[in-house]
Amino acid sequence: MNDPIHIKVEGLHKSYGDNHVLRGVDLDLYRGRINVVIGGSGAGKTVLLRQLIALEKPDRGRILLDGEDIVPLDEVLLNRIRRRFGMVFQMSALFDSMTVFENVAFPLIEHTRLGAKEIRKRVMAKLEVLGLEEAERRMPGEISGGMRKRVAVARALVMEPEILIYDEPTAGLDPVASRTVDDLIRSTAEHFGGTSIVISHDMCTTFGVGQHVAMLHEGRIRAAGAPADLLGSADPVVQRFIASSGVTPALRRD
Amino acid sequence: MSDEATKARPPVPEREALPARPDLSLRLLRALVRFPVLFFAGVGDLALMTVRTLGWMLRPPYRLRLLLQAMAFIGVGSLFIISLTALTAGMVLALQAVYSMRIFQAEGAVGGAVAMSLTREISPVFTGLMLTAQASSAIATEIGTMRVTDQIDALTTMGVNPIQYLVVPRVVAAALMTPILCLLFTFVGMIGAYLVGVVWMNVDPGQFMDKIANWVKPSDFRQSVIKALVFGTLTILIACHQGYSAKGGAAGVGQATTRAVVIGSVMIMVCDYLLTAAMM
16 A cells, blocks of 8 residues: 555544534544644543544544545444554553453454464564563553553554554653653554554653654644644644643754 | 732632522422433433344354353352352241241141242342342443443454453353252252251141142243343343443442442342233
């Protein structure tokens, strides 16, 4: 597929009762790049993400994945589409009744007919890349937040998806752990390829790993482009958001 | 305080700016309308989940391991509590029956009376209620926790339907295990009745057994099994539904669990009357 646009969102609307959250989102997400969607609390980032991965149906608009609109698809077809995505949830969302190994093996057990040996080989390969081979028998409750995040990445990657989505990957982590997660996003994109979508309000993550950045404001895309374009934007809303997020002059110069 | 400081202070919003409270009659009307609206919305939601559960039940993959796990949890996990309540229920029924029937020198009929009460009413209702206390509460908590920690969304994003993965095995397990638990309840209950009636209160064992055989018909067992099947399936389905629609963190999970137990218990009593009336 040569089209640089992997996912195209057109005129997306979503309301919950009287609360009109998405008010016509138009967004291009680029193939093989780290796309970051930023925005303040209540801007609609998580709602947009839930539409992208078909957890909810939008009221209006289209989501084109490689040119195919996924909005009208039924649940069975959507289950097939969803296998092309890997998702890293904000709080990792590991199955707490399963070990680390079982969590990572889960998609392979559900969707492939691989034997136990091959599943073990694939899972251990992912765990080793992410430095988790020692934790394979531990339960999610017994490991740190940073390790849980890495297990979530391993689980999302085990089916080798085309698109990897991170929801607020640094939320709730300390600054050191946050930068480790940033490195993880970057190295994962380099190592496994594919398209990455990061939903974040962390400016260090945005400008540290982002290759294409879009800002969501009041249910619409306010600005989009390369990180440098957003840093140099004359739009007062964009400027205010970046400035109030504490982005440093050094980072601006980068 | 300086003039500058006074000027810098933000203006205090006037009380008149607050939206006026609607008058009492309007609030009362809203409260009255709210309850039936919520009730029918809940019933509709449960009906929708039932239809979806039936739909996903027929569609592969069939996860036998999950079904066996759910059967072990619902069946084996409830054995102790079912046996204990059955034994005490049988003992109490026998005690009451002996004292009542002694007035008419009819204590020989204790076995038959207890067996009939157990088969027709006590066993299915108590089995349903014990299942609600033991399994429904745990299921609502487990699925509710999975909901509020995004584990259900994680299942969906991995292309696994959560109804098929979480609800179907539990509901099928309940449908298979509750009738067996109900028959066990009757059996253990009769042991309790025998211990009190025959061993302690000296009722003639021949008469005790004879009246059971005379009074209890196969149709009573059929009624018992049908009721247990309906109660067990319904209470587990309600638990799954409450857990599945939990929101708002730990407090939300707690509320879902309470609702699962309360609604499950009430529905068992309501359905008991309807089924008894229908099968008379």
